[in-house]
Structures are given as C-alpha cells and as structure tokens.
Amino acid sequence: MSKEQIQYMIEQPTKSRCIGIVGLGLIGGSLGLELQSRGWEVHGVVHRSATLKRAKERKLANVISTNLEILNDCQIIFIALPLDKIINPSNHLINSLPKSAVITDVGSVKSPVVKTWQNLHPRFVGSHPMAGSAEEGVNAGELGLFNQRPWVATPNSKTDIEALEIIHQIAISIGSEWITTDANKHDEAVALISHLPVFISAALLKTLGNLESKSINQLAKSLASSGFSDTSRVGGGNPNLGKAMAQNNTKEILKALNSYRKNIEDLERKIQLSSWEQLQIDLEFTKQLRSDFIKGNQSN
Amino acid sequence: MSKEQIQYMIEQPTKSRCIGIVGLGLIGGSLGLELQSRGWEVHGVVHRSATLKRAKERKLANVISTNLEILNDCQIIFIALPLDKIINPSNHLINSLPKSAVITDVGSVKSPVVKTWQNLHPRFVGSHPMAGSAEEGVNAGELGLFNQRPWVATPNSKTDIEALEIIHQIAISIGSEWITTDANKHDEAVALISHLPVFISAALLKTLGNLESKSINQLAKSLASSGFSDTSRVGGGNPNLGKAMAQNNTKEILKALNSYRKNIEDLERKIQLSSWEQLQIDLEFTKQLRSDFIKGNQSN
Numbered sequence: 048m049s050k051e052q053i054q055y056m057i058e059q060p061t062k063s064r065c066i067g068i069v070g071l072g073l074i075g076g077s078l079g080l081e082l083q084s085r086g087w088e089v090h091g092v093v094h095r096s097a098t099l100k101r102a103k104e105r106k107l108a109n110v111i112s113t114n115l116e117i118l119n120d121c122q123i124i125f126i127a128l129p130l131d132k133i134i135n136p137s138n139h140l141i142n143s144l145p146k147s148a149v150i151t152d153v154g155s156v157k158s159p160v161v162k163t164w165q166n167l168h169p170r171f172v173g174s175h176p177m178a179g180s181a182e183e184g185v186n187a188g189e190l191g192l193f194n195q196r197p198w199v200a201t202p203n204s205k206t207d208i209e210a211l212e213i214i215h216q217i218a219i220s221i222g223s224e225w226i227t228t229d230a231n232k233h234d235e236a237v238a239l240i241s242h243l244p245v246f247i248s249a250a251l252l253k254t255l256g257n258l259e260s261k262s263i264n265q266l267a268k269s270l271a272s273s274g275f276s277d278t279s280r281v282g283g284g285n286p287n288l289g290k291a292m293a294q295n296n297t298k299e300i301l302k303a304l305n306s307y308r309k310n311i312e313d314l315e316r317k318i319q320l321s322s323w324e325q326l327q328i329d330l331e332f333t334k335q336l337r338s339d340f341i342k343g344n345q346s347n
Numbered sequence: 348m349s350k351e352q353i354q355y356m357i358e359q360p361t362k363s364r365c366i367g368i369v370g371l372g373l374i375g376g377s378l379g380l381e382l383q384s385r386g387w388e389v390h391g392v393v394h395r396s397a398t399l400k401r402a403k404e405r406k407l408a409n410v411i412s413t414n415l416e417i418l419n420d421c422q423i424i425f426i427a428l429p430l431d432k433i434i435n436p437s438n439h440l441i442n443s444l445p446k447s448a449v450i451t452d453v454g455s456v457k458s459p460v461v462k463t464w465q466n467l468h469p470r471f472v473g474s475h476p477m478a479g480s481a482e483e484g485v486n487a488g489e490l491g492l493f494n495q496r497p498w499v500a501t502p503n504s505k506t507d508i509e510a511l512e513i514i515h516q517i518a519i520s521i522g523s524e525w526i527t528t529d530a531n532k533h534d535e536a537v538a539l540i541s542h543l544p545v546f547i548s549a550a551l552l553k554t555l556g557n558l559e560s561k562s563i564n565q566l567a568k569s570l571a572s573s574g575f576s577d578t579s580r581v582g583g584g585n586p587n588l589g590k591a592m593a594q595n596n597t598k599e600i601l602k603a604l605n606s607y608r609k610n611i612e613d614l615e616r617k618i619q620l621s622s623w624e625q626l627q628i629d630l631e632f633t634k635q636l637r638s639d640f641i642k643g644n645q646s647n
Contacts, residue, residue: 177570177572178572179572179573179574196572197569197570197572199570226566226569226570228566232562232563232566233566233570235563236563236566236567236570237570239554239555239558239563239567240555240567240570240571240572240574240575241570241572241574241575243551243554244551244574244575244577244578244579245574246611246614247547247550247551247578247611248578248633249614249629249630249633250547250607250610250611250613250614251543251544251547251607252632252633252636252637252640253610253613253629253632253633253636254539254543254603254606254607254610255539255540255636255640256632256633256636257606257610258539262532263532263535263536263539266526266528266532266533266536267536267539267540267640268639268640269497269526270477270497270499270526270533270536270537270540270541271540271640271641272477272478272479272496272497272540272541273479274479274540274541274544274545274580274581275540275541275544275640276641277544277577277578277580277581278544278547278548278577278578278580278581279544279637279640279641280574280577280578280637281574281577281578282633282637283633283634283636283637283638283641284634285634286627286630286631286633286634287627289626289630290623290626290627290630293618293623293626294621294623297618297621300618301615301618301619303554304611304614304615304618305615306554306557307550307551307554307611308608308611308612308615310550310551310553310554310557311546311547311550311604311607311608311611312608313550313553314546314549314550314604315601315604315605315608318593318597318600318601318604319601321594321597323590323593323594326589326590326593327586327587327590329549329553330549330586330589330590331586332552332553332556333548333549333552333553333556333582333583333586334583334584334585334586336552336553336555336556336583337552337579337580337582337583338583339568340552340555340567340568340571340575340579341571341576341579341583
C-alpha cells in the first residue's frame with residue numbers, strides 16, 4: 048500500500064476490515080473505545096468469562112469473546128496484554144494471528160518484546176503509548192487516554208515499513224504524538240522517566256509503612272498533603288506492572304537506581320555538612336530542570 | 348474572652364479590629380483574600396516597594412504598606428514570612444507587634460519557631476496550614492487554598508489558651524481542618540510526608556540532569572508522562588523553601604533520608620537478586636499503604 052492508500056484506509060475505517068485487540072484492560076479498553084468512536088469495527092479478546100460480561104456492558108469493542116478466532120478477519124491487531132504475557136505469548140495466541148495482519152503491542156519495555164516478536168510474526172511493529180492512570184482492568188479503559196500523549200515505536204532494519212506506517216497513522220488518528228527510536232535507547236530512557244519513579248515512590252511509601260511509632264504514623268497520615276500525594280502516586284500503582292518492569296528492564300533500572308541513590312547520598316552529605324549554599328544551587332538546578340522537562344505538559 | 352465571645356468575634360469580624368499579615372506571598376496573600384472575603388479588615392505588610400504595587404493591584408489586603416505601623420491596631424497577626432525569616436525575626440518586627448495581639452506564624456517547621464517566639468511574645472501560638480502550590484510570591488495568593496486542608500497548631504504548657512482558641516476559630520472559619528500536636532512530633536511527621544518528598548523528588552530530577560548522553564536526555568524529555576511529572580513536582584519547587592526546611596529541620600530530615608535510602612538499597616538488592624516474589628509483596632504493600640494514606644484526599 049502507498050502512504051495515500053494507508054491514509055485512506057485510516058480515514059475510511061468502515062471500508063476496511065476489523066481491528067483486533069487482545070486484552071481489554073486500561074490500554075486495550077481505551078483503544079477499543081477510541082477506535083470504535085472513529086468508525087472502526089473492533090474485535091476484542093478477553094481471557095476470563097468474568098471479564099467478558101463487564102467488557103460487553105462497557106461496549107469496549109463491537110465483538111468481544113474469549114475465543115481468539117474473532118481475530119481471523121482483523122488486518123491490524125494490538126497485543127494489549129500485561130508486559131510479561133507480551134514477552135511470553137502462548138502458542139495459541141501466536142497461531143491465531145493472521146500472517147497478513149499488522150501486529151503491534153503496548154508493552155512499556157521494548158527490547159525483549161521486539162526480540163521475541165520479530166521471530167514470531169513477519170509484520171510485527173514494537174510500539175506503545177506513554178499513557179496511564181491509577182486504574183487497571185476491564186473497568187479502567189476510557190476515551191481520551193492517548194490524546195496528546197506520545198506513542199513510541201521502535202522499528203529496526205527488519206521492520207515492515209508498510210506495517211510501521213499503518214501503526215503511525217492509527218496512533219495519530221487517536222490523538223497521539225508519534226515518536227520513533229531505537230529499542231535499547233527507549234528502554235534506557237523509560238527506565239529513567241517511567242520505571243525509576245515507580246521504585247523511588249514505592250521507597251517513600253515503605254519509609255512511612257516501616258515507622259515504628261504509631262502516633263507519628265497517624266499524625267503523618269493526617270498531615271499528608273498534595274506533595275506527598277503526588278510523589279507517592281506511582282509507587283502505589285499496579286504491583287504486577289512494577290514487577291514486570293523490573294523483570295524485563297532489569298539492567299537499565301539498576302543503572303538508574305544506582306545513579307539515583309548517589310544523588311540521595313549527595314543530598315544527605317550536603318545537609319550533614321550544612322552546605323546550604325550548595326544545596327540551594329542544587330535546588331535551583333532541579334527547579335530549572337523540571338520546567339525544561341514538563342514544558343507544555345498539561346499535568347504539571 | 349469565653350469561647351462564645353471568641354466565636355462571636357469570628358462571626359462578626361466587622362465589629363472587631365483588624366487582622367494583620369506580615370508578608371503577602373502564597374500563604375499570606377491567600378490568607379488576605381480569604382479573610383477579607385469573610386468580612387475582616389486586613390492590614391498587610393510587604394517588604395519591598397516593588398511588591399507593594401502588585402499586592403495593591405491584587406487587593407491582597409484592605410490596607411497594604413511597607414510600614415509596620417499599620418499593625419498597631421490589629422488584634423490578630425499572622426507572620427507569613429519565609430521560614431528562615433520567621434525563625435530570625437528583625438527587632439523592628441518584634442517591636443511593632445502589639446503586646447495584646449494574638450500572634451501566629453505559618454512556618455512548616457515548628458520546634459525552632461516555637462522556641463524563638465515564646466520568648467518574644469506572650470500571646471504567640473505556633474501554627475501553620477498544610478497547603479501549597481507550585482507558585483510563590485505576591486502573584487501566588489488565591490482564594491480556597493486552605494479549604495479542607497489541615498491547619499496544625501503546636502501548643503505547649505506555656506501557650507495562652509485564649510490565643511490558641513482564637514487561631515482555632517479563624518482556621519476553621521476559612522475551611523481548614525484543625526489539628527493540634529506536639530512540636531517535636533510535628534517536625535518528625537512533616538520531615539517524612541512533606542520535606543522528604545522534596546529531596547527524593549529533587550534527586551530524581553538530578554538523575555536526569557546529570558545524564559551524559561544528550562540523545563537519551565532528549566528522548567526522556569519527549570517521553571516524560573504524568574508519572575514523571577507528579578513524582579518530580581515538589582523537587583522542582585521553591586529552592587529557598589527547600590533549603591530552609593533542611594536548615595531548620597535538619598535532624599529529622601536526615602533521619603528520614605537515611606531510612607529512605609535503606610529502602611532504595613533494599614529494592615536494588617531485590618532486583619539484583621531477581622527476588623521477584625519479594626518485590627511483588629513490597630509493591631502490594633506500598634499500594635495498600637498509599638490508599639490508606641490518601642483516603643479521601645482529592646488530589647489522589
């Protein structure tokens with residue numbers, strides 16, 4: 048297909064065949080709602096029959112089933128499973144994916160996903176949206192989740208260029224901002240800005256949780272304000288996702304944690320030595336850094 | 348005054364004399380707007396003539412001046428200066444406070460404030476609101492800042508009970524939730540839930556800021572999402588406030604940082620040793636902790 052034909056397909060979804068989504072949790076469910084609202088016929092696969100009922104009530108896809116056969120006619124399929132299930136897919140799933148379909152995933156670590164899937168399917172494109180919420184599961188999907196959020200793809204020399212362009216067009220059609228990069232660089236960058244925050248925020252919560260004094264714990268609870276709430280948010284998120292990040296991006300997360308711990312030690316040293324001028328310089332630096340990093344971000 | 352007389356005074360502010368506010372930054376300016384909206388005559392003192400103009404434009408008080416004499420007739424005065432200036436007040440300020448007035452402050456560390464001020468003024472009450480925003484200075488004050496936020500007082504055996512009750516009634520009249528506690532316990536609790544987050548969040552920003560690779564830095568910037576934004580917010584806040592916290596709550600902050608660093612080391616060890624089950628248990632624990640801590644908090 049030419050670029051124009053791809054654009055035509057994205058703009059006229061009713062003339063195309065269906066889009067499949069495997070898994071209707073936060074990302075899969077949001078994709079289902081988003082793609083339907085843009086006229087696509089969406090087929091969604093769920094794992095458990097308990098989930099099936101709720102997914103149907105929420106109309107997360109036009110056709111919803113626990114049977115992978117509903118993917119047979121899909122020309123684009125999103126693997127929207129938890130990260131460890133993307134990296135270790137069942138044979139049943141692999142065999143259910145039409146060879147002609149374009150396949151992508153939503154996993155937040157890319158090197159192991161790309162390594163696995165490029166051997167499994169000729170039209171696989173590694174990608175994922177940088178979007179999230181505190182919610183998870185079949186009740187979490189929502190319209191607008193991807194709006195103005197990055198959608199990152201990590202193509203390499205083996206990637207089918209037409210398949211990449213199809214995912215590109217779909218991503219921008221649902222409001223995402225398209226970014227392509229190398230899978231290893233991606234994993235290093237997300238270790239720093241997405242995975243590291245989870246662990247440093249979890250360590251903050253554990254510091255409170257390990258307090259011996261019940262009265263201080265109670266007082267801390269009653270005084271906790273928006274600063275604590277914001278800094279602890281991602282450390283109180285989905286435990287399976289945190290574990291999957293650590294399991295699958297181990298090297299980069301350890302590198303980030305090591306560098307982070309040195310910065311904590313440095314701050315401790317400055318406070319111990321009453322190096323107030325140096326501390327002030329550090330905090331001027333971090334204030335500037337944050338405004339550079341968050342520029343134009345709505346949630347700042 | 349009896350409790351009833353104090354309540355009458357709070358409910359009929361026009362029949363009382365004025366409330367003074369020294370400093371019209373985020374907290375002082377918000378107090379000025381809030382108290383005026385409830386019918387009080389507010390006299391606000393600013394330090395610099397440049398600030399004076401803007402404070403008048405924003406109508407942060409009814410009378411605004413750089414001259415401390417406008418406090419002469421005030422029966423309640425809030426010292427809404429930066430923490431280090433509350434702890435080291437000028438003689439001029441001290442001499443300008445009527446001996447009959449009730450004095451309170453807004454400093455987020457209480458032991459050194461109470462120690463200093465109880466020797467300076469017979470009707471001093473140590474207190475402060477747990478409220479903040481990313482803004483600072485004369486443009487920052489806003490209505491509603493204290494609504495449903497804690498206002499903490501740290502009375503001791505020397506505190507004037509009538510003065511304490513007056514601050515209590517004012518605090519609840521502007522929507523705050525009143526808490527009293529011991530000053531040392533307060534400083535330990537805020538080190539954990541308010542000051543520690545500033546330093547761990549600053550260390551996150553420094554980890555990004557110290558990156559050697561410009562391409563990873565750029566990529567991290569373009570991928571930074573709400574998780575990074577939330578976790579880095581307080582580390583990008585007012586550098587003077589962060590320094591003042593460290594200078595004036597040193598012992599408790601170092602204790603909190605030490606305990607926090609051990610939790611970081613523990614997470615690093617679990618990831619290094621592939622102790623995934625243990626990591627999962629930790630993350631289940633922190634998820635539960637956060638929902639306990641944030642219960643009912645709007646900003647979760």
